[in-house]
Amino acid sequence: MRVLFAGLPEKSHVYTMVPLAWALTAAGHEVLMANAPSLTEVVTGAGLVAAPVGSDHDLHRDMAVARDSQDADVANWSHLGYGDIDHAGLVARYRISVPYGFARYNDPILDDLVALARDWRPDLVVRDPIAYAGGIAARACGAAHARLLWCADVYGQARATFVELARDMPEEQRVDPLADWIDERGRPYGVRCDEELLNGQFTLDTLPPSLRPASDLRTVSVRYIPYNGRAVREQWLREEPKRPRVCVTLGRTNTEAYGGDYVAVPDILRSLSRLDAEIVAALLPEQTDRLGELPANVRAVSGVALSTLLPSCAAVVHHGGWGTFSTALVNAVPQLALSTLVADQELRGRSLEEAGAGFFLHHSESDPDRVADLARRLLDDPSHAAAARRLRDESAAMPSPYDIVPDLADLVAGD
Known part of the structure; x- marks a missing residue:
């Protein structure tokens, strides 16, 4: 054929x-x-x-x-x-x-x-x-x-x-x-x-x-099978995280096509750093260049494939894109989407929220303190992880x- x-x-x-x-x-x-x-x-x-x-x-x-x-x-x-x-x-x-x-x-x-x-x-x-x-x-x-x-x-x-x-x-x-x-x-x-x-x-x-x-x-x-292009399993990903790991990633499209991110990444990272967690900001080089000095529990990385990172994460904060959403879903990672309304992003975000496996926020509502509070709820309330596992199992079937x-x-x- x-x-x-x-x-x-x-x-x-x-x-x-x-x-x-x-x-x-x-x-x-x-x-x-x-x-x-x-x-x-x-x-x-x-x-x-x-x-x-x-x-x-x-x-x-x-x-x-x-x-x-x-x-x-x-x-x-x-x-x-x-x-x-x-x-x-x-x-x-x-x-x-x-x-x-x-x-x-x-x-x-x-x-x-x-x-x-x-x-x-x-x-x-x-x-x-x-x-x-x-x-x-x-x-x-x-x-x-x-x-x-x-x-x-x-x-x-x-x-x-x-x-x-x-x-x-x-x-x-x-x-x-x-x-x-x-x-x-x-x-x-x-x-x-x-x-x-x-x-x-x-x-x-x-x-x-x-x-x-x-x-x-x-x-x-x-x-869904994750494919992120070039992928390397970095040395630090072979080690078990000492605290719950939260990934922050905003994809490529907004930066490459829309001229930049829709949320204040440095402010969100500083707010998330107050959690008892390890924060990994998986960003493009042009995004990391604007971060400035980071708190001790925040690591900024570029070029790390989400398929290698998300299996070790307890939560992910992202822009609502399909690849990130789906890679998190098949790895049972609770999600917080800080999204625009383009295409199906609101429907997917609301559906995930109704399933109990995450939260959806329009980017205009993404106050750093609110983002940190919702991320804390994803980490502290075991029902979100349980719902994420149910969706993972449904996908795996x-x-x-x-x-x-x-x-x-x-x-x-x-x-």
Whole structure:
């Protein structure tokens, strides 16, 4: 079987795809990772075959200028279930999200991706949930087509809501900006938009079922396997911590794409240092450079893979990103997310809070003393650790990427 991965042109999204790509390769299938040229070294660094397509997007330039866009209503996809929004609200959302988000990610790679798919002839295309170019390419070459989620399936949920609400609208009001864009971009290849193209023939979901939004889509559960790129198990991580270890990490995206962090890291570290704990700030070099002198129980490190650090931690304070959230989840680490509202981050944070395995705070509420108080509660109240273990066990019961490879082959053969 030939499998073409069509990722969103963002490093963290490619990282989510790597374990499944490894599993397919190890099982003897041919794998090609298509993405914008800037992601080529990320793919080859993972030991996979890269296929650069099209050109790089320029979204990061605008993101850094419009930092507040992460908290705009249109960026928050956490409240789009049936009954949460009306038809006009979803139309308005698509009217903004398509040209300013989806199209700017997809248009630069689409034509070259279709040409690659028609030349290489994959049996299966696995794409990012908003890499709609992958769906067009799959349809254009006759391949089966699946989505691999890096989020709770808020995009599928929003689409289901839209379809349900549109049924009750007069014909003249059934506008669909998302379908119109897909039709326009797919027309040269004989591709028209339909719900299967938007949602895939099946969805690969790594969230434990108890944390997922309701969905009628065909779903294949697969365990999340952390991949952080280059990883070294440092000498100090081989030693048992003498006090509970709390990791503070803010990921890459806010610094690299949005021009900086949304919380006062030095102030938070000083407040956390009052806990009877070892604080490890796993940050980018440009973040650690701004910390100044640190309290004795605070260690700042750069380049430490979370998959090597979090197994030794009793709690983690982070920015709400998917990789950090999921790596903490599969390691049973209670979490405090200091997040923006972009994509599904509020939904995931609230779901984790409802499960008892952590807390969610909007970054504007992240007063250092409040952060320290919530971190103390994560350490002192054993119910949070117990809830985190329940979610870890739920995740561990899901099949691994390697386990589902035969199922993928069967699904492709059946389609």
